[in-house]
Amino acid sequence: xxxxxxxxGAHSSSPAxxxxxxxxxxxxxxxxxxxxxxFTVSKLRALERHIPTLSIxxxxxxxxxxLGAFAHCCKNFPQFTQIPIYATTPVISLGRTLLQDxxxxxxxxxTVISADSLAESSFASGTNPTDPTLQLLLTPPxxxxxxxxxxxxxxxxxxxxxxxxxxxxxxxxxxxKITAYNAGHTLGGTIxxxxxxxxxxxxxxxxxxxxxxxxxxxxxxDASGGGAEVIEQLRKPTALICSSRGAGKDLLTGGRRRRDxxxxxxxxxxxxxxxxxxxxxxxxxRVLELAYLLEHAWRKEHTDGSGESPxxxxxxxxxxxxxxxxxxxxxxxxxxxDENVVKELEAVEAATTSKKQHKRNDSKQLGNRDNRSSxxxxxxxxxxxxxxxxERKKQVDRITATRGARVILxxxxxxxxxxSKEVLHQIVNDTSNLxxxxxxxxNPDNVSKDRASLGALLWSWYQERRDGVALExxxxxxxxxxxxxxxxxxxxxxxxxxxxxxxxLMAYQQYLATQRRLQNQMPLGNGSALExxxxxxxxxxxxxxxxSEESDPERQGRALNTSAAVANLNRNRTGLTxxxxxxxxxxxxxGVYDYDVRGKKGREQMFPFVSKRRRADDFGDLIRPDEYLxxxxxxxxxxxxxxDDSTNKNSKLGQKRKWGDTGLQVANGSNGPGxxxxxxxxxxxxxDTNGIPNGDVTLxxxxxxxxxxxxxxxxxxxxxxxxxxxxxxxxxxxxxAHLKIAYVDFAGLHDQRSLSMLIPLIQPRKLxxxxxxxxxxxxxxxxxxxxxxxxxxxxxxxxxxxxxxxxNGQMVDASVDINAWTVKLSNTxxxxxxxxxxxxxxVVTLMGHLGAMAVDDQESTDNMSKKRQKLLxxxxxxxxxxxxxxxxxxxxxxxxxxxxxxxxxxxxxxxxQPLHVGDLRLADLRKILQSTxxxxxxxxxxxxxIDGLVAVRKTATGRIEVEGGGLGLPExxxxxPESSFYAVKRRIYDGLAVIAGG
Numbered sequence: 001x002x003x004x005x006x007x008x009g010a011h012s013s014s015p016a017x018x019x020x021x022x023x024x025x026x027x028x029x030x031x032x033x034x035x036x037x038x039f040t041v042s043k044l045r046a047l048e049r050h051i052p053t054l055s056i057x058x059x060x061x062x063x064x065x066x067l068g069a070f071a072h073c074c075k076n077f078p079q080f081t082q083i084p085i086y087a088t089t090p091v092i093s094l095g096r097t098l099l100q101d102x103x104x105x106x107x108x109x110x111t112v113i114s115a116d117s118l119a120e121s122s123f124a125s126g127t128n129p130t131d132p133t134l135q136l137l138l139t140p141p142x143x144x145x146x147x148x149x150x151x152x153x154x155x156x157x158x159x160x161x162x163x164x165x166x167x168x169x170x171x172x173x174x175x176x177k178i179t180a181y182n183a184g185h186t187l188g189g190t191i192x193x194x195x196x197x198x199x200x201x202x203x204x205x206x207x208x209x210x211x212x213x214x215x216x217x218x219x220x221x222d223a224s225g226g227g228a229e230v231i232e233q234l235r236k237p238t239a240l241i242c243s244s245r246g247a248g249k250d251l252l253t254g255g256r257r258r259r260d261x262x263x264x265x266x267x268x269x270x271x272x273x274x275x276x277x278x279x280x281x282x283x284x285x286r287v288l289e290l291a292y293l294l295e296h297a298w299r300k301e302h303t304d305g306s307g308e309s310p311x312x313x314x315x316x317x318x319x320x321x322x323x324x325x326x327x328x329x330x331x332x333x334x335x336x337x338d339e340n341v342v343k344e345l346e347a348v349e350a351a352t353t354s355k356k357q358h359k360r361n362d363s364k365q366l367g368n369r370d371n372r373s374s375x376x377x378x379x380x381x382x383x384x385x386x387x388x389x390x391e392r393k394k395q396v397d398r399i400t401a402t403r404g405a406r407v408i409l410x411x412x413x414x415x416x417x418x419x420s421k422e423v424l425h426q427i428v429n430d431t432s433n434l435x436x437x438x439x440x441x442x443n444p445d446n447v448s449k450d451r452a453s454l455g456a457l458l459w460s461w462y463q464e465r466r467d468g469v470a471l472e473x474x475x476x477x478x479x480x481x482x483x484x485x486x487x488x489x490x491x492x493x494x495x496x497x498x499x500x501x502x503x504x505l506m507a508y509q510q511y512l513a514t515q516r517r518l519q520n521q522m523p524l525g526n527g528s529a530l531e532x533x534x535x536x537x538x539x540x541x542x543x544x545x546x547x548s549e550e551s552d553p554e555r556q557g558r559a560l561n562t563s564a565a566v567a568n569l570n571r572n573r574t575g576l577t578x579x580x581x582x583x584x585x586x587x588x589x590x591g592v593y594d595y596d597v598r599g600k601k602g603r604e605q606m607f608p609f610v611s612k613r614r615r616a617d618d619f620g621d622l623i624r625p626d627e628y629l630x631x632x633x634x635x636x637x638x639x640x641x642x643x644d645d646s647t648n649k650n651s652k653l654g655q656k657r658k659w660g661d662t663g664l665q666v667a668n669g670s671n672g673p674g675x676x677x678x679x680x681x682x683x684x685x686x687x688d689t690n691g692i693p694n695g696d697v698t699l700x701x702x703x704x705x706x707x708x709x710x711x712x713x714x715x716x717x718x719x720x721x722x723x724x725x726x727x728x729x730x731x732x733x734x735x736x737a738h739l740k741i742a743y744v745d746f747a748g749l750h751d752q753r754s755l756s757m758l759i760p761l762i763q764p765r766k767l768x769x770x771x772x773x774x775x776x777x778x779x780x781x782x783x784x785x786x787x788x789x790x791x792x793x794x795x796x797x798x799x800x801x802x803x804x805x806x807x808n809g810q811m812v813d814a815s816v817d818i819n820a821w822t823v824k825l826s827n828t829x830x831x832x833x834x835x836x837x838x839x840x841x842x843v844v845t846l847m848g849h850l851g852a853m854a855v856d857d858q859e860s861t862d863n864m865s866k867k868r869q870k871l872l873x874x875x876x877x878x879x880x881x882x883x884x885x886x887x888x889x890x891x892x893x894x895x896x897x898x899x900x901x902x903x904x905x906x907x908x909x910x911x912x913q914p915l916h917v918g919d920l921r922l923a924d925l926r927k928i929l930q931s932t933x934x935x936x937x938x939x940x941x942x943x944x945x946i947d948g949l950v951a952v953r954k955t956a957t958g959r960i961e962v963e964g965g966g967l968g969l970p971e972x973x974x975x976x977p978e979s980s981f982y983a984v985k986r987r988i989y990d991g992l993a994v995i996a997g998g
Contacts, residue, residue, distance in 0.1 A: 001022070001023065001813075002813075002816070003022040004019065004020070004021055004768055005019070005022070005806070005812075006770045006807070007019065007046045008046075009034065009065075009205075009771045009808070010805075010808050011773065013441065013442025013456075013773045014036050015034070015036065016034040016064075016065050016068070017031075017060075017770070018033060018034055018046075021194070023176070024199070025174050026053075026171040027055045027166075028170070029054070029056055029057070030047070030056075030058070031057075031058045031060065031203055031205075032061075032066045033067055034065040034068055035068030036065070037417065037453050038416070039068075039111055040111075041111050042114065044069055047073070048077055051073075051079055051080055053169070054167060054170065055170035055171070056085070056086065056165075056167070056178075058085075058190075058203075059091055059190075060087075060190045061091065061186045062091045062187070062189075063186060067099075068099070068102070071103070071141045071145070075139075079169070083170075084165050085152060086153065086154045086162070086178065087188075088155065088157070088188040088189075089188060090187040090329075092155055093329040093333070094186075094285065094330075095150060096147060097322045098282075099146050101284075101411065104322065105419075107726070108728060110139070110140040113138060117511065118136070135727050135729075136507070136508050136511070136725075136727050137725075137728055155625060156178075158180055158181055159180075159181060160180075162179070163175070173196075175196070176194065177194070177196075179192070181193065181218075181219040181233075182219040183204070183208070183219075184208040184211075184217045184218035184748070185207055185208045186215070186285035186286065189207070191203065191204045191220075191234070192204075193234060199238050199815070201238065201239045201240075202234055202764070203241045204243070205770065205771050206245070207243075209750060210256060212256060212338070213289055213293055213296075214288050214289050214337050214338060214341060216338045220234060229761070230762050234762065236763045237762070238765050238814075239765065239816075240759070240762060240768070241768045242755070244769045244777040245749060245772040245773075247776040247777070248775065248776050250753070251753045261474075262474070263293070263746070264293075264297055265475050267407055268310055269473075270432070270433070270740075271310045273405075275432035275433045276404070276432075276433045277407045277408070278424060278434070278435045278436070279407065279408070279410070279435075280410060280412065280435070281411060281412075283320045286747070287326070287411070289748065290409055291318055292341075292381060294387065295384050295385070295386060315405070315406045316386050316388065317399060317408045318388070318410075319395075319396050319399075319408060319419035319423070320390075324391060331382050337381075341381050344380070348379065390419070393419070396422055400422075400426035400427065403430075408423050414456075415453060415454035416454060421494075424454070427739060428738070429737070429739075431738045434739060434741075435739055435742070437455065438743075438744060440743075441453075441455055441459040441460075454490075454492065461488065462743055467488070468483075468484045468486070469481050469482065482740040483740060485739060486738075488737050489736065489737075490734070490737040491732050491733070491734050491735075492732070492733050493733075494730070494731050495728050496729050498728075499725065499726050500724075500726060500727055582604055583605075583606070755780060756787070759784055765802065766804070767784055768806065768812065769804070769805050784803050785803050788802065788803070824894055826896055832899065843917050846897065848900055849898050849899070851895070852893045853895075853896040916992040918992040925944060928987050934980065934983065935948070950962065950981050951963045962988065
């Protein structure tokens, strides 16, 4: 069984993505916890209802549309942190910096408390919950809390199957296996493959098949086979969930090189006139591709370009509140990038090593002290020499206050939060300035309904082209289009955080008290019960197979809707505690020592007890991977390791604070000025750990005049911060837009050509299209119905039923179609069967002749005899009895498999090929060979070396390759080289079953 329900992203131009997968046995998998730029809590209500029944959570990309609501769910939804979460290492690291940037950039990320939630506390405070100006904000997660939430995610690597652990309130997963594959859209982006019984599900949302400067293409095609076939693991799945965004987009002629040249030519045309170029981008995903391209373009122009190049005089900036941590993580994860990036790093390291050796040889010669070559200034892929990082608002204001040729990369693409809105506010009234949109925002007709953001509004202006188009000559002679805005009115809204006072503060306190009382009475709370739930995973899985009669019927499928539970709690305060907790009230509720078990069933009859068991698997005790991280992978804030649980515990009432610590928190999640330590001030001559100047220094060591005198920015930012309870006050300012608009596609998503080519190659049995607007989804669905037509008479009807385009909240049944037949074996064939044991499973091959055989229905005859006796007792008519007996004597034909005739056996024996069945593990083969006197050791990943002579390799597809030669290593003395090679092959065959032989 497989049911799919899109929670967000279906038939919508909004990029937010949330999907629910339901498998056989009650297993529920949530893929992504995306959010849009408006941070509306109402869009998470469907997700909140499913949290108590989720088994695991999978994350695909480090973008707001895929994990924007992750920190909000961890902080505000009970039991969310008790669900096992899986993602790749780059998604974990870059997602952490993304959400830290989001909560530090806009107060709306804290989310406005809904009117329904305030209705219960508005009576005591005297406030009107329906007042549109009453926008009380929830407490945002701190930087430490966000780091702790992401430390709970289990890191995975590509192409490595993993059997996840279920949540404490989930049924057993029954052998579920998840495997991550490269999606190509972002660093660490994932295509998930799920194997559960006969269901083989591929979840591929937002992927890119084309190679880029930093990212490799999606792992659909098999490189060893020439790239013409899909890899075996992703081929012919029972269900393929694919995104339809970009189905109407054509591939740019010239590919990646033409796209890069188009961006650089567009920038060159503007900075040559002294204008400012704004490129909105995300804060942790696609920004790596843009930053790499522009940095290397500036390097090339300064090294090989002419002195008249506009790139030499223009400055390059990257503005984001947490961009320093993002780039630090990027430098430590080069192995996840394209192979060209790795080769570039190796070349830089080789040049650095050669220069050091040259200096060491010439250190005794005079005059070499000041002789420095250009090779000494070699920088790595993400060691920026021209790109300056801006992390504070005062730096951005100082940059935009003056005119000049500059290029500013700023977050976010929606222009609703981040420094991109600040820069747009400063440059919007100048005709010489340009904004380059790097992604499309859907159909302009749906902008007002689905995505009314500044970015979507500018995209609609670009599509309309009402005020004309300016054509600028490009380097290749082609014209570059830049759309005029013509002084159109542009409304920019700014959200500010204001402290609460009077009745608003009372209403907020009543709301917090109600929520705290509810969470304290919930079983398995969010924080303190985390370890108990993790330790009880094995016990819960082992006891969950009890009968449904012994389970508690009142708690099955209970949705932890906070608002509804609070209202019910206020209406009926007496006796509700025992109904919610059951027998667990003896542990959860203080002062309760008695519970009536009369009439109860199952666990309700016994005293509750949770035994902390050691979590282990087939390889021993489970370890925490975060305890073995490298120094650059740890998150340290004020010198403390944020992966330590002790640093994430909130101070409780009555606990001592340090001297000068007020205990308050800034709106962005950091501590107040009393507890905050002095931020290290960057000085112009300070070098980073890689020996490369920081963002405030140019290549030759000169200072950037726009970034001088900024040593007091951190203190001034803290003074403007708001502490404690607050609300959002939105101010709207109307401006006349005179800048130009250009578009270069840097979204890094699949286009119409990739979808049309790959989906027929994948050959899915069922296809589900999500993450796209209605027009794109409909066009792609009609095309796939034509290309996925099976070769059968009812092909047209099957093609129509095998392509699904569900709406948000609509569940579709995409279970695998099973056709089973019962075949009887003859006694002669059964005697000739030769069973082979492969890891506890019996394997046998059959080869026979299928025919029809008359079989007497003895069971039907016995039933008819009983029926005749009954009819005789009732004195029925004799004719009816004779008719019934005649029906019982009818013989039925059944298919039977018998031994092949001698004439057919010889022909089939020459055609049949032997097939090896089993899974060879190199670790097991190593133990077997060592026990027989051979020397065996693992060399690298997937290679076993025996006696220094024979190498056994296991590829990602499971193929076993045995290589051997006549010459071995000198440290491995071998008496007979031939004996080693054949001994290894013999041991390999002993562990496999050879079937299908003639």
